[in-house]
Amino acid sequence: MPANENQKEKWYASWFDTPYYHILYKDRDYTEAQHFMDNLTQYLNLPDDAKILDLACGKGRHSIYLNSLGYNVTGADLSENSIAIASKFANEKLHFKVHDMRETCEEKYDAIFNLFTSFGYFESDDDNLTTLKAIHNSLNETGFACIDFMNVDYVIENLVPEEIKTVDGIDFHIKRYVKDNHIFKEIDFEADGEKHHYTEKVQALRLEDFEKMMEDAGIYLLDVFGNYKLQKFFKSQSERLIMIFK
Ligand SMILES: C[S@@+](CC[C@H](N)C(=O)[O-])C[C@H]1O[C@@H](n2cnc3c(N)ncnc32)[C@H](O)[C@@H]1O
Structure with a gap:
């Protein structure tokens, strides 16, 4: 495809x-x-x-x-x-x-x-x-x-709800949560003069x-x-x- x-x-x-x-x-x-x-x-x-x-x-x-x-x-x-x-x-x-x-x-x-x-x-x-x-x-x-x-059960048990990771001078603001049988990671940061927002969404299989x-x-x-x-x-x-x- x-x-x-x-x-x-x-x-x-x-x-x-x-x-x-x-x-x-x-x-x-x-x-x-x-x-x-x-x-x-x-x-x-x-x-x-x-x-x-x-x-x-x-x-x-x-x-x-x-x-x-x-x-x-x-x-x-x-x-x-x-x-x-x-x-x-x-x-x-x-x-x-x-x-x-x-x-x-x-x-x-x-x-x-x-x-x-x-x-x-x-x-x-x-x-x-x-x-x-x-x-x-x-x-x-x-x-x-x-x-x-x-391992979904381990991940949920150890989920860090919020953190900031600084890599190569970029502050990645990360939020994690479980919703609708998916594990979400919201990622916000500013880079190259722009605000960015991405979401990782993985099924809790x-x-x-x-x-x-x-x-x-x-x-x-x-x-x-x-x-x-x-x-x-x-x-x-x-x-x-x-x-x-x-
Ligand atoms: C979490 S990363 C893991 C990459 C690599 N296996 C590693 O360990 O570094 C997931 C990868 O899946 C790829 N991917 C997502 N959907 C895909 C699809 N439908 N077919 C092939 N690759 C896909 C992404 O582009 C990404 O490179």
């Missing part, structure tokens, strides 16, 4: 495509992300030349690391600006493309990763189901997929919601982990909800 005008109005299509998004989140933990990729690829026992799709790859931090481990990696994201930045790192075994996760890929993959809460953005549940089916249909016969989502969707999509959920060390998932304590399926 190409990023048409209507889609450009969606919060996830506009906010993730701005330079300010990358400024606010520039201090993401790369080491932790790399350990997660080490653990996940070992757990999946991927062949050395495995073809991996990093779906909703952003600027490609996981893709670039996976490629450094020797894998054949494609990073795909809706944000043209993120893909333009990531593409600077492309090589013969590392490719990036603008792609909507609701679309089934022409190629088949040994593994498809959807990392760091890159799910639950759509208005309609049909789009969630379409995305799961697209992932499923883009796997080869022996392939595995992983969705790394927030719990394990049971994924289980239901996966059943509807004909997907088999193999394993669930609660953090990047791939330790057991506990509903009230785990930071992450990491699901492995095929």
Whole structure:
């Protein structure tokens, strides 16, 4: 589905495509992300030349690391600006493309990763189901997929309602709250002589919601982990909800 005008109005299509998004989140933990990729690829026992799709790859931090481990990696994201930045790192075994996760890929993959809460953005549940089916249909016969989502109960329990984060001289005023089964983050700041306002809005999807969707999509959920060390998932304590399926 190409990023048409209507889609450009969606919060996830506009906010993730701005330079300010990358400024606010520039201090993401790369080491932790790399350990997660080490653990996940070992757990999946991927062949050395495995073809991996990093779906909703952003600027490609996981893709670039996976490629450094020797894998054949494609990073795909809706944000043209993120893909333009990531593409600077492309090589013969590392490719990036603008792609909507609701679309089934022409190629088949040994593994498809959807990392760091890159799910639950759509208005309609049909789009969630379409995305799961697209992932499923883009796997080869022996392939595995992983969705790394927030653990909603942990996030709500630990929600910081208000904070100001100063990054690169910009004061980001952030408000967080839960409403209508979504977790909202309102972000206000002044930059480049203008006032900006963005809203992140992610569906509060719990394990049971994924289980239901996966059943509807004909997907088999193999394993669930609660953090990047791939330790057991506990509903009230785990930071992450990491699901492995095929
Ligand atoms: C929270 S970021 C995570 C990025 C990356 N996985 C990381 O860990 O740095 C979510 C990403 O999802 C992408 N995204 C949002 N909607 C998408 C869609 N429909 N198809 C593909 N990517 C999408 C955004 O552009 C953004 O890069």
